[in-house]
Amino acid sequence: MHRRWLIVFFTTLLLWSLVGQLNHYLAPLGVYLFIGGLLVTFAALRLSLRNGLIATILIALAVDAVEPVPQVGHYLLFGPHLLLFTAAHVVIFHLRTRFPREETLFALGTALLANLGLFLGLSFIYIELGAPRHPATASLRLLADLGWSQLFILAIAPWFLSLQQRALELGRIDLAEENHRFY
Numbered sequence: 001m002h003r004r005w006l007i008v009f010f011t012t013l014l015l016w017s018l019v020g021q022l023n024h025y026l027a028p029l030g031v032y033l034f035i036g037g038l039l040v041t042f043a044a045l046r047l048s049l050r051n052g053l054i055a056t057i058l059i060a061l062a063v064d065a066v067e068p069v070p071q072v073g074h075y076l077l078f079g080p081h082l083l084l085f086t087a088a089h090v091v092i093f094h095l096r097t098r099f100p101r102e103e104t105l106f107a108l109g110t111a112l113l114a115n116l117g118l119f120l121g122l123s124f125i126y127i128e129l130g131a132p133r134h135p136a137t138a139s140l141r142l143l144a145d146l147g148w149s150q151l152f153i154l155a156i157a158p159w160f161l162s163l164q165q166r167a168l169e170l171g172r173i174d175l176a177e178e179n180h181r182f183y
Contacts, residue, residue, distance in 0.1 A: 005055040007171045008043050011164045012059045015039070015156075020066075030141075034149045036063070036122070037115025038157055040085050042164045044092035045101040045110060046175050053089055060085035070126050077125065084121045088114050108157045115153055119146050 019035050026033065039059050043052035060082040070077045092110060100106050123142050168175060 003171050005051040007167050008055040009058045011167050012039050032145045033152050036118040038111045038153050040088045041111040044089045045096050056085050056089040080125050084118050104158050107161050111157050
């Protein structure tokens with residue numbers, strides 16, 4: 001049972017690390033790519049609640065470990081990614097039985113919608129609660145970053161979802177067989 005969430009966690013950590021390096025090289029251009037929705041999608045759509053939630057919580061903790069801590073008034077808000085990633089995972093998990101969750105196109109749409117929700121949620125936390133000096137300028141920047149992030153997810157999501165599926169197959173885990181036993 002531990003192999004499922006470990007494999008998904010490590011493949012997700014690999015993607016997050018690669019995107020972190022890409023963001024480093026894009027920084028002089030003023031572009032930041034956010035892929036939170038893609039980090040949550042596979043675990044929420046394909047794994048059991050327990051295994052998927054463990055993988056999602058671990059990746060959220062990894063992301064929170066390197067992101068700045070937002071300040072709300074006189075208080076620091078620790079774990080915004082943990083809170084939002086977990087909420088997104090639970091929502092996707094509970095809605096997944098109504099849709100063809102094994103289809104790549106559906107997973108792509110789910111990743112884009114989850115990314116939009118997570119981006120807006122984190123933007124609210126950092127912008128509205130953090131009270132920036134120039135919210136109008138920040139809003140334009142965030143809109144541009146959201147657009148680039150969504151295009152990036154559109155481009156890499158099929159590859160990443162296949163990578164996770166293949167990594168599970170190499171770990172001798174057949175999710176299709178397991179899912180048919182439970183439904």
